[in-house]
Amino acid sequence: xxxxxxxxxxxxxxxxxxxxxxxxxxxxxxxxxxxxxxxxxxxxxxxxxxxxxxxxxxxxxxxxxxxxxxxxxxxxxxxxxxxxxxxxxxxxxxxxxxxxxxxxxxxxxxxxxxxxxxxxxxxxxxxxxxxxxxxxxxxxxxxxxxxxxxxxxxxxxxxxxxxxxxxxxxxxxxxxxxxxxxxxxxxxxxxxxxxxxxxxxxxxxxxxxxxxxxxxxxxxxxxxxxxxxxxxxxxxxxxxxxxxxxxxxxxxxxxxxxxxxxxxxxxxxxxxxxxxxxxxxxxxxxxxxxxxxxxxxxxxxxxxxxxxxxxxxxxxxxxxxxxxxxxxxxxxxxxxxxxxxxxxxxxxxxxxxxxxxxxxxxxxxxxxxxxxxxxxxxxxxxxxxxxxxxxxxxxxxxxxxxxxxxxxxx
Numbered sequence: 464x465x466x467x468x469x470x471x472x473x474x475x476x477x478x479x480x481x482x483x484x485x486x487x488x489x490x491x492x493x494x495x496x497x498x499x500x501x502x503x504x505x506x507x508x509x510x511x512x513x514x515x516x517x518x519x520x521x522x523x524x525x526x527x528x529x530x531x532x533x534x535x536x537x538x539x540x541x542x543x544x545x546x547x548x549x550x551x552x553x554x555x556x557x558x559x560x561x562x563x564x565x566x567x568x569x570x571x572x573x574x575x576x577x578x579x580x581x582x583x584x585x586x587x588x589x590x591x592x593x594x595x596x597x598x599x600x601x602x603x604x605x606x607x608x609x610x611x612x613x614x615x616x617x618x619x620x621x622x623x624x625x626x627x628x629x630x631x632x633x634x635x636x637x638x639x640x641x642x643x644x645x646x647x648x649x650x651x652x653x654x655x656x657x658x659x660x661x662x663x664x665x666x667x668x669x670x671x672x673x674x675x676x677x678x679x680x681x682x683x684x685x686x687x688x689x690x691x692x693x694x695x696x697x698x699x700x701x702x703x704x705x706x707x708x709x710x711x712x713x714x715x716x717x718x719x720x721x722x723x724x725x726x727x728x729x730x731x732x733x734x735x736x737x738x739x740x741x742x743x744x745x746x747x748x749x750x751x752x753x754x755x756x757x758x759x760x761x762x763x764x765x766x767x768x769x770x771x772x773x774x775x776x777x778x779x780x781x782x783x784x785x786x787x788x789x790x791x792x793x794x795x796x797x798x799x800x801x802x803x804x805x806x807x808x809x810x811x812x813x814x815x816x817x818x819x820x821x822x823x824x825x826x827x828x829x830x831x832x833x834x835x836x837x838x839x840x841x842x843x844x845x846x847x848x849x850x851x852x853x854x855x856x857x858x859x860x861x862x863x864x865x866x867x868x869x870x871x872x873x
Contacts, residue, residue: 587653
């Protein structure tokens with residue numbers, strides 16, 4: 464039984480010891496190496512690059528044999544023929560252009576996936592930093608209210624205060640403990656989310672201790688989102704539709720057919736004199752050239768017209784996403800400015816006043832200059848200001864990360 468209890472006790476410590484410590488930069492690098500979604504996008508790029516080599520594909524060569532009474536009464540005449548159909552030369556160029564455009568589309572899709580992945584990793588990492596700092600703040604509050612409960616209990620037992628003071632202190636302490644439990648749950652949730660983004664099965668932990676400051680400059684909307692890979696991906700859709708249309712137009716042109724035959728004409732004179740006669744070993748050969756013409760062109764032209772509509776739709780989709788991204792970036796900038804102003808308020812005004820308020824309130828409460836109600840109110844005000852400051856730091860950094868994501872600057 465003792466051994467079992469010891470093992471259960473050591474399990475959390477063993478898991479923590481085996482966790483992989485990560486800086487934000489290391490987490491991003493690991494995600495770029497291990498994330499399965501990004502690996503799938505990379506495999507898609509390789510697929511289209513290899514498919515581009517099929518641009519020169521031609522139909523299968525037709526090889527045929529005829530044997531029997533093909534040319535005379537003789538039953539063992541034979542005919543060998545080879546026929547090859549070749550698309551009109553412009554088809555090869557159009558097909559290569561389409562394959563290259565599809566490869567570029569896969570490259571941009573990988574860039575979109577990478578941009579989203581880096582943003583998500585940084586977003587989760589910063590949220591973990593916020594939760595860690597919040598936990599430290601909550602533990603400090605837990606210590607403060609634990610002392611407050613002891614003091615209130617002592618004052619109540621000595622008859623210096625009423626039971627209301629003791630109940631209020633215990634209630635606030637329980638709220639803090641509940642917040643700590645919720646915070647621990649959130650830490651587990653976001654740690655699991657980070658692990659999933661990294662594409663690894665081993666536990667992870669973060670090594671940084673504070674939310675980094677925001678350093679990204681605010682840019683003009685159009686200039687900021689110009690490098691967004693999502694826009695480049697959608698622009699490539701327009702190119703693909705145009706290349707597909709060119710391929711359909713090239714397919715309307717006739718195919719070229721070339722062939723070669725070699726056959727026997729047993730019993731046929733070999734020259735104008737009529738003698739001697741050909742045997743089975745005498746061979747006659749020739750070549751053929753032809754065109755495969757599209758007699759019914761309506762369906763082929765319909766494909767061209769349909770692809771033009773597809774190109775138009777892709778262009779409109781690009782324009783719509785451009786407008787949406789501009790709006791999202793403008794909103795992100797305003798959110799960033801709002802959060803930054805809030806953070807500056809806490810740094811310049813609220814926090815300095817809060818620290819002074821907490822120190823003076825504690826001294827006054829211990830000396831009996833103020834009652835528990837006033838002390839409790841001042842304590843709540845100070846702790847709320849500290850949490851507001853921490854939240855503002857997190858929101859500023861998260862807003863900056865979102866702007867960087869929209870600008871494709873991860």
